[in-house]
Amino acid sequence: xxxxxxxxxxxxxxxxxxxxxxxxxxxxxxxxxxxxxxxxxxxxxxxxxxxxxxxxxxxxxxxxxxxxxxxxxxxxxxxxxxxxxxxxxxxxxxxxxxxxxxxxxxxxxxxxxxxxxxxxxxxxxxxxxxxxxxxxxxxxxxxxxxxxxxxxxxxxxxxxxxxxxxxxxxxxxxxxxxxxxxxxxxxxxxxxxxxxxxxxxxxxxxxxxxxxxxxxxx
Amino acid sequence: xxxxxxxxxxxxxxxxxxxxxxxxxxxxxxxxxxxxxxxxxxxxxxxxxxxxxxxxxxxxxxxxxxxxxxxxxxxxxxxxxxxxxxxxxxxxxxxxxxxxxxxxxxxxxxxxxxxxxxxxxxxxxxxxxxxxxxxxxxxxxxxxxxxxxxxxxxxxxxxxxxxxxxxxxxxxxxxxxxxxxxxxxxxxxxxxx
Numbered sequence: 226x227x228x229x230x231x232x233x234x235x236x237x238x239x240x241x242x243x244x245x246x247x248x249x250x251x252x253x254x255x256x257x258x259x260x261x262x263x264x265x266x267x268x269x270x271x272x273x274x275x276x277x278x279x280x281x282x283x284x285x286x287x288x289x290x291x292x293x294x295x296x297x298x299x300x301x302x303x304x305x306x307x308x309x310x311x312x313x314x315x316x317x318x319x320x321x322x323x324x325x326x327x328x329x330x331x332x333x334x335x336x337x338x339x340x341x342x343x344x345x346x347x348x349x350x351x352x353x354x355x356x357x358x359x360x361x362x363x364x365x366x367x368x369x370x371x372x373x374x375x376x377x378x379x380x381x382x383x384x385x386x387x388x389x390x391x392x393x394x395x396x397x398x399x400x401x402x403x404x405x406x407x408x409x410x411x412x413x414x415x416x417x418x419x420x421x422x423x424x425x426x427x428x429x430x431x432x433x434x435x436x437x438x439x440x441x442x443x
Numbered sequence: 444x445x446x447x448x449x450x451x452x453x454x455x456x457x458x459x460x461x462x463x464x465x466x467x468x469x470x471x472x473x474x475x476x477x478x479x480x481x482x483x484x485x486x487x488x489x490x491x492x493x494x495x496x497x498x499x500x501x502x503x504x505x506x507x508x509x510x511x512x513x514x515x516x517x518x519x520x521x522x523x524x525x526x527x528x529x530x531x532x533x534x535x536x537x538x539x540x541x542x543x544x545x546x547x548x549x550x551x552x553x554x555x556x557x558x559x560x561x562x563x564x565x566x567x568x569x570x571x572x573x574x575x576x577x578x579x580x581x582x583x584x585x586x587x588x589x590x591x592x593x594x595x596x597x598x599x600x601x602x603x604x605x606x607x608x609x610x611x612x613x614x615x616x617x618x619x620x621x622x623x624x625x626x627x628x629x630x631x632x633x634x635x636x
Binding site: 415422 | 465557611618619622623
């Protein structure tokens with residue numbers, strides 16, 4: 226992962242810093258990072274979006290702080306420093322969500338606090354923010370955060386649709402539809418994630434196959 | 444004070460609410476180090492040790508923070524304690540068993556970001572366990588983690604030998620198998636009341 230995500234220190238091509246997180250280097254589907262919250266809170270679409278946005282906030286804020294302090298952090302204690310910065314912002318998010326919506330806080334439970342140990346955030350801090358300036362780091366954080374939210378939404382919608390026949394709490398499937406209760410249970414998370422990875426592998430393979438065919442034709 | 448009997452806590456943490464298969468904590472090492480049974484079981488032991496130590500520390504810290512009226516610092520201090528415990532284990536292993544140190548590789552420092560350990564510290568605080576209950580909870584969670592890791596490693600060793608379509612090979616297959624394991628562990632529900 227490190228070889229591809231160095232970014233460019235000159236600061237040109239900043240739209241690329243933003244877009245790569247959405248699709249080409251999507252943290253969940255391509256890098257397979259941050260699996261714990263991805264699987265645990267995606268039993269409904271609304272939880273998935275809330276979790277994604279909370280992670281997005283922490284990611285952007287910690288990227289800003291770390292990239293602006295990157296010249297002062299000694300190399301030996303950098304991981305500990307990163308973790309402390311991240312933990313501070315997670316505490317902020319935890320209390321903020323508790324103030325905004327207590328229901329949501331109960332639904333997400335300990336997983337808000339567990340954003341601290343989300344590998345996506347530490348990974349971006351180590352691989353990007355500690356080597357690049359503030360502006361590219363903000364864009365990188367936004368892109369990765371939105372990519373993460375998008376992936377969570379993909380899982381959340383499928384699981385909620387099949388597990389309780391609704392999307393964002395609105396019933397869409399006919400009442401005749403027998404809910405697949407297993408999809409909102411833990412094992413459903415594993416199955417859905419496996420299926421999405423299959424879809425992504427298939428897409429990647431088709432594109433690679435297409436490129437090869439084009440080369441042969443030429 | 445929560446007065447749940449000790450054996451219920453142990454069975455609950457290791458089987459019914461298995462940290463990996465029911466709470467999705469510690470998925471990264473679960474997917475990463477579950478290639479061989481030998482490595483998996485040692486990784487489990489290392490995680491169990493870190494869990495025990497950080498559980499004891501977390502219990503003390505929580506009491507201290509509540510006493511000085513600053514419980515909002517708990518998350519930050521938990522993670523600091525876990526990071527230093529992992530550092531300790533890392534130095535110990537490097538000295539005592541360099542072969543194992545190399546086999547675990549990057550996943551050893553990554554125990555710091557293993558959600559299972561921070562999750563354990565948070566859950567025991569939320570549930571209001573006493574000191575002995577915390578210890579048993581940590582032991583149970585560690586045993587459950589090791590069990591899931593070793594089971595998975597055994598299955599993956601077998602899967603190496605069978606022919607599966609190329610498309611499925613890799614993480615997708617592991618996740619599907621994990622899903623089936625998770626269904627199996629649901630069978631433990633109701634055990635221990």
